[in-house]
Amino acid sequence: MIVTRRKLIGGLAAGGLLGGCDRLGESPPFRKILFSAEQAHRFLQRALTDRMALAREYRSDQMSPVFRTNGTNNPGTPDYQAHVDTGFTNWRLQVDGLVARPLALPLAELRSMPTRVQITRHDCVEGWSAIGKWHGVPLKLLLDLAGLRPSARYIVFHCADRIGGAPYYESLDLVDAFHPQTILAWGMNDRLLSVGHGAPVRLRVERQLGYKHAKYVMRLEAVDDLRRAGRGKGGFWEDVADYEWYAGI
Amino acid sequence: MAKPTERIYRHRLGTRIWHWVNAVAIVVLLMSGAMIFNAHPRLYWGQYGANFDRAWLEIGADARGGYLHLGDRRFDTDGVLGRWRASDGSVRTNAFPGWATIPSGYNLALARRWHFTFALVLAFGLLLFQVASLFNRHIQKDFALRRGEIAPASLWRDAVAHLRLRFHDPDNPGAFNTLQKLSYITVVFILIPLMIFTGLTLSPGMDAAWPWMLDLFGGRQSARSIHFIAAALILLFILVHLVLVLLDRPLDGLRGMITGWSRR
Numbered sequence: 248m249i250v251t252r253r254k255l256i257g258g259l260a261a262g263g264l265l266g267g268c269d270r271l272g273e274s275p276p277f278r279k280i281l282f283s284a285e286q287a288h289r290f291l292q293r294a295l296t297d298r299m300a301l302a303r304e305y306r307s308d309q310m311s312p313v314f315r316t317n318g319t320n321n322p323g324t325p326d327y328q329a330h331v332d333t334g335f336t337n338w339r340l341q342v343d344g345l346v347a348r349p350l351a352l353p354l355a356e357l358r359s360m361p362t363r364v365q366i367t368r369h370d371c372v373e374g375w376s377a378i379g380k381w382h383g384v385p386l387k388l389l390l391d392l393a394g395l396r397p398s399a400r401y402i403v404f405h406c407a408d409r410i411g412g413a414p415y416y417e418s419l420d421l422v423d424a425f426h427p428q429t430i431l432a433w434g435m436n437d438r439l440l441s442v443g444h445g446a447p448v449r450l451r452v453e454r455q456l457g458y459k460h461a462k463y464v465m466r467l468e469a470v471d472d473l474r475r476a477g478r479g480k481g482g483f484w485e486d487v488a489d490y491e492w493y494a495g496i
Numbered sequence: 497m498a499k500p501t502e503r504i505y506r507h508r509l510g511t512r513i514w515h516w517v518n519a520v521a522i523v524v525l526l527m528s529g530a531m532i533f534n535a536h537p538r539l540y541w542g543q544y545g546a547n548f549d550r551a552w553l554e555i556g557a558d559a560r561g562g563y564l565h566l567g568d569r570r571f572d573t574d575g576v577l578g579r580w581r582a583s584d585g586s587v588r589t590n591a592f593p594g595w596a597t598i599p600s601g602y603n604l605a606l607a608r609r610w611h612f613t614f615a616l617v618l619a620f621g622l623l624l625f626q627v628a629s630l631f632n633r634h635i636q637k638d639f640a641l642r643r644g645e646i647a648p649a650s651l652w653r654d655a656v657a658h659l660r661l662r663f664h665d666p667d668n669p670g671a672f673n674t675l676q677k678l679s680y681i682t683v684v685f686i687l688i689p690l691m692i693f694t695g696l697t698l699s700p701g702m703d704a705a706w707p708w709m710l711d712l713f714g715g716r717q718s719a720r721s722i723h724f725i726a727a728a729l730i731l732l733f734i735l736v737h738l739v740l741v742l743l744d745r746p747l748d749g750l751r752g753m754i755t756g757w758s759r760r
Contacts, residue, residue: 269599284615297705300705303703311544312548313549377546490605491608496699
């Protein structure tokens with residue numbers, strides 16, 4: 248009798264507990280609880296700390312000797328390759344959506360705008376970090392140039408790379424879009440941005456994880472709702488794998 | 497049937513609720529944390545650290561099988577760490593095996609959802625327990641070390657008593673013994689707070705808000721290493737705790753932590 252009970256308890260502890268967690272992780276009501284933690288963390292961070300706090304900036308002797316690439320290393324499409332071959336001279340950054348003045352800015356114009364240089368730490372959701380130097384135009388300047396309409400609540404970043412056929416994209420709310428360290432970087436470590444790191448421009452949003460730092464940015468779109476972009480969760484990894492949209496955690 | 501005089505009220509309701517809620521939270525955090533580690537099973541010291549940088553600890557697999565590298569030393573861990581067989585019979589090459597992770601199959605995004613949900617339970621549960629224990633004088637009465645208690649001779653006596661499986665002062669059976677106090681103080685006031693703050697240091701948003709954490713721990717990658725080491729120490733505490741419960745009238749101890757009452 249005792250042995251049977253022990254076996255039962257042992258079985259529950261080993262198979263039941265583990266299998267139970269896997270089943271819980273798939274049950275819609277429980278997932279709702281698990282997924283609400285993202286809002287709780289975002290609310291707590293935004294409520295308890297300075298929304299405009301700057302990410303740590305490092306000295307040049309603190310930079311990673313090798314800054315690894317991640318995600319797509321080359322979009323590889325004919326259109327993108329044509330831009331690479333012509334040094335992005337025919338490329339234009341589109342700024343549209345809920346803006347007063349849609350823009351199409353050549354790379355040379357972006358480079359001639361006021362530049363912010365920042366040595367910051369890139370934190371991948373996987374756990375690694377690399378410190379690099381980024382040169383770019385503050386996103387705020389572009390948004391002010393285009394003139395956001397009052398209904399705009401998010402900025403969507405449309406990219407040239409596709410993963411498994413789906414276009415990469417990301418999005419930010421206006422708190423992070425207007426943050427002074429949020430830049431569209433055209434340079435890295437005192438050189439023009441390489442294809443591996445997202446040429447011609449990539450997003451730097453220094454208080455969030457790496458997958459928010461969209462590479463190969465082609466178009467900025469101001470929207471009032473994220474549900475119409477991609478599959479509706481505000482970003483490629485959010486859509487395909489349920490990563491957090493707020494990646495400041 | 498035990499007479500009422502032979503029973504003792506060991507744990508208050510608040511302590512009991514916190515104990516069990518915290519137990520669930522810590523198990524979930526350890527197991528989902530193991531899955532998060534699997535996404536990049538290398539640890540570094542300093543501000544940065546990635547594949548091209550030197551890792552002080554790495555779990556992986558090569559032609560010889562699963563391994564754990566600690567500095568330059570290699571430990572063969574085939575079958576347990578680095579390379580192991582999943583319950584469906586397939587061979588996997590993740591660091592921690594499926595039976596030790598939540599979820600059991602590789603899924604970083606879902607592990608993070610589990611981790612951040614139960615991190616809130618852990619952190620706010622600990623805060624409530626600490627504040628309540630200060631107000632109801634649990635800390636002052638039961639945790640505080642009395643004069644002379646940590647003298648070497650006293651610690652030696654307590655260690656010998658443990659080896660003889662004598663865990664309670666016969667004159668005061670409800671009190672914690674010295675090693676018990678020290679281990680609870682270590683976990684409640686050092687290890688779990690260390691887990692919380694090194695965990696917060698992994699958040700790029702919190703690093704911007706509270707950059708002193710980066711200075712305190714020596715960088716995000718150092719914080720990640722300390723997070724891992726503190727987790728291992730908490731796991732060690734849990735194992736020792738469970739062994740001692742089993743050695744000291746386990747059913748009575750369990751009853752005490754559920755109803756509050758246990759035998760003398």
